[in-house]
Amino acid sequence: MKEDYEYPLMPEWSKDEIIAMVQFYAQVEDAYTTGVARDKFMKMVRKFKTIEPSIAAQKQLDRKFKELSGYSIYQAIKTVSNSSKERVKVEK
Template identity: 30%
Template sequence: MKDDVIIPISMDWSKEEIIDVVNFYEGVDKAYKKGIDRELMLVLYHHFKKVVRSKGEEKGYFKDYEEQTDQSPYHVMKLAREAKDQKVIKM
């Protein structure tokens, strides 16, 4: 992840919720850089979705992150869901 990335978060979230969201984005970054265990990525997304429930809000956060990093959380999750025969996903 670039050093100057501002992870899209809400100040209304608890410390634990912020940690879950940051962990998800770190998983996305890992998928781009060296690969990540598919099941772990699905778990990270599940925790992310407990915090960011609305699809519209998710799209906004994903867009903000992608504009800063050129990494697509959407495409990482699409691959994680579809690549059932792969243990590790890498973008």
């Protein structure tokens, strides 16, 4: 993980959407570092997809976040959604 980076945010997001996205990015980081509760994570994924419904924009955010942090949103979603465990950790 890289230190001291900023989360990619979109200027058109509302204050509440920005807060939700910051929480989502933190959950993605947690998925790699400590593990996450599957149900909570998947709720945040649904919120992410509501805030940013464009698949192209989702991919753009994933690329930028991975470039900045070293963590992939897509990989975290794939790993957590395919798991049947209550708590899931993404292995790099």
